[in-house]
Amino acid sequence: MFSEANGGGGRPLRASYNTVVALGCIALGVAVWLMIPYQVQEPPAIFGQNSSGISPTLFPRIAAIGFILIGALYFVASLRMNEPNPFRELPALAYGNLAVVLVAMVLYVALLRPLGYALSSALVASAISLYYGSRNVFGIAFVGVVAPLAIYYLFTRMLTVSLPPFPWN
Amino acid sequence: MFETLAEAALMIMRFDVLAMIAAGMCLGIFVGALPGFTTVMAMAVVLPISFFLEPILGIPFLIGVYKGGIFGGSIPAILVNIPGTGAAVATTLDGPAMTRNGQSRKALEIALVASAIGDFLSSFGTILVIGLIAAIALMIGPPEIAAILILSLLIIVVSSSGSFLKGMVMLFIGMSIAMVGQDPIGAMVRFDFGFHALQAGVNLLPLIIGLFAIPEILFAIERRQGSIVTAERTRPEGERLRWGEFRRSLRTILRSTALGGVIGMIPGVGQVVSAFMGYSAAKNASKTPERFGKGELEGVAAPEAANNAVNGPTMVPLLTLGIPGDNITAILLGAFVAQGLRPGPQLFQDQGVLVYAILLSMLVACVLLVIIGYLLTPVFSRVVTINKAYLVPLMLLFAVAGTYVYRSNPMDLYFMIAFGVFGYAARKMGFDVTPLVMGFILLPPLEYAVGQSVLLSRGDLFGYLIGSRPITVAVVILTPVLIFWIASRQGRRTRAAKRAVRDQRAKEEEAAGRTD
């Protein structure tokens, strides 16, 4: 899509997804540079000296310039990179699978505090296992019941760190 | 000194001492293998146990946990591409690739042997020349740290797999992520975008678990593959390490050990830096550098030996000055002090035998690590035989638990998912995310060291470096030479390799034409 829009034809110089990334890189550099005055506080002076030695803007500026320079070089190089767009090779089904798992992950995190680690893990783990194609009761019981409880008790009781507790606690 | 050593050796050659080291080690391996659990956390949890043991039992017990924990951290890095710590990131360059090739057992065994040798030799060397190392360690200050960090960032980019430009892009992205929150020196608010929660910055664990573990899950789910191992094998965990393979890797292991021993004198980031330096050096010296990143045995041996070779020198400031250089030695300091042993110059005079006994227990621990690890690797390497329909949800459970426990913040988990999507896209597009992780880990100490150097110089940085920092000047002069040398050597290698492939193909075509 991009190659048709930007490069066109069968000439050796073709825009690929790399070109887009390179342009994004330059844009990022410019954005970082423009944000610096608004997003970085200067340290107070103590006995008339900068108390940090260097300004906290020094490395952000280096990174911004780096993004712009590398982005420019990358842009030039990308015109000679003949790499196919990896995202177009994926079948629609793969995108469906990815979406399902990503939604499950986000739900998992959202439910973590309200339901507690063990319950939310049980839900998500057995759902993913089912979706993945497992129909083995023992297998699903293992990832959906035994593993969440085991991890929960191992972490909270034996390793004395905290995971979100059961809702009735 | 030899009398002291002999006396010390007698002191630890007791069954209960060995049993305590072994017990600590098993604990360390299992806890270290849990994503999100660092060796430091494992040691902090068991520290009170050591309070109630006599010194010669309590401290070797902690040392067992320490050594076991570091090896344990490499296990998920190799098997499921989840590095639990920065030090294990370099191991993911070749470890998971070996697993996919059906060589998980071999990969674990070479990691084990390389770690143990690296650790043993560096601890042994430390015992012999502890005074010298202590003297050199005092010469490493902020300017030296800054110079060495800049050098290692450049080496990481030059030797990362794939295109140099893509590596640089990732490095700058990593540095930018590290800038979010507060600046490391003055804690001034920086890029918080108005959210107070962002002032604590992005944490390492969500970053690496997100960049490594989540893409593994996403790649697996794309086509709902059944097993990790791509090659068809009767035994998916693969063969053991062969003697010949070990012999061939020995040069790499020794080179990495030497590098790690030197870099170990940099406090704090020694392990991370030396793992990458060891890897780059091995790739640079190899006759087949193009195989690195695709499951090369030496690509696992090199970082593992290097990051463990750091262990000897990091103990030196603790023992000679009573100064802990990192969190692990801080906990050991707590254990020493709780036993009534105050590390420092006087400790060697007052308690020489006990100190040497503890140092020797580090050597014994390395030997025990090989034995225990050898017995446990078959168990761990079976992980790859678990059907992905169960392994994928299990990985997710561990990733979430491991990310959450660090600071109990659900925000970290959303970060983890976001980094996961980013890492997935980056890998699709041929970007290697390791320079990103390195930029992220190394920027704050670099920024700190540069700021300190400017303050130390009181306004005349150049004069200060020339006048009183010979090591810095040497590193600064050496940096361009070294980078140019590595880059040109790699360029030549890659061209030669491409030519060889072309020649080979031509020959094959010729041969094919003849048989037709």
Place this chain on the structure above:
Amino acid sequence: MKPIKKTVLALAAALGLAATPLAAQDYPDRPITMIIPLGAGGSHDLNARVITSVLPEYLGQPVVVQLMPGAGGQTGTAAAAEAEADGYTLLFTHNFIDQLQQHVANLPYDPNESFVSVARVNSAQPVLVVREDSLYQSWEELVEYGRENPGELRFGHSGNWGAFMVPGLALLNEVDVEATLIPYQGGGPVMQALLAGDVDFTFAFPSVLAGQDLRPLLVVGEDQIVEGVPTTTELGFDIVSDIGIMHRPVLAPAGVPEERLQVLRDAFAKLNENETFQSLMGRLGENTAHVDGAEYDKLRQRQSDEYADLVSSFSQ
């Protein structure tokens, strides 16, 4: 395989039963979380390991340490401030995070509104030190040199607005000396820098002093803990004595029910009498100068005012 699965299930069920409250009448009836806004391996972590190994004796429930480092202690403190005030979340912090930070950063909480004290567990008096072979034999000589050569002295401290920078700045203010401040990432690195000769003076806690090639010049605080070395109180620097020492208090979110707060305060008072606790703390080189919560709350208010003065004297 099947028997193993069964055993694991049975075990998990047993643990689950044991963890559910049977009769939810008495506080505490479940584990208490103690947030530490600092990283693993530091002095707070070590202190907390001792506290949590003894305190359950008096509370009847385990106390779980939760490390929440980040943003100079703000992350963990903010989390504790947001936690429910039910007595199941505590904060183990120190006075510089607790009372100083509000004057140098924008916090999402007000320390004196958001927290009440359970107890001050202990305190530590920093000692100003130079290298053993240093030119400065006494505090007076150091001050004299500093006055004659403004900006020449390099004062290494353990991090901005931390345990060494605060007494250092307060002292330099008192004697009117300008020095170059160099931050290090904690007490260990700054000590190494002093021994290497990169900085001229720094501070050390008494637990670090023993067996080092150091020369103590001045003790911050009231008690003369190093023989033959003057204290800031003796020299008349009362403000320095007041704000320069490190207090390690345990705080609870404000609004915790009065009777639960009392249970906690009593438990910490009893903890302080415990012999195991005292001997373990002694081995770590820490004192057990317990102060009850009610009393410490008064001190916190005073600290806040004094820190405000200190910070404003440096930011014109």
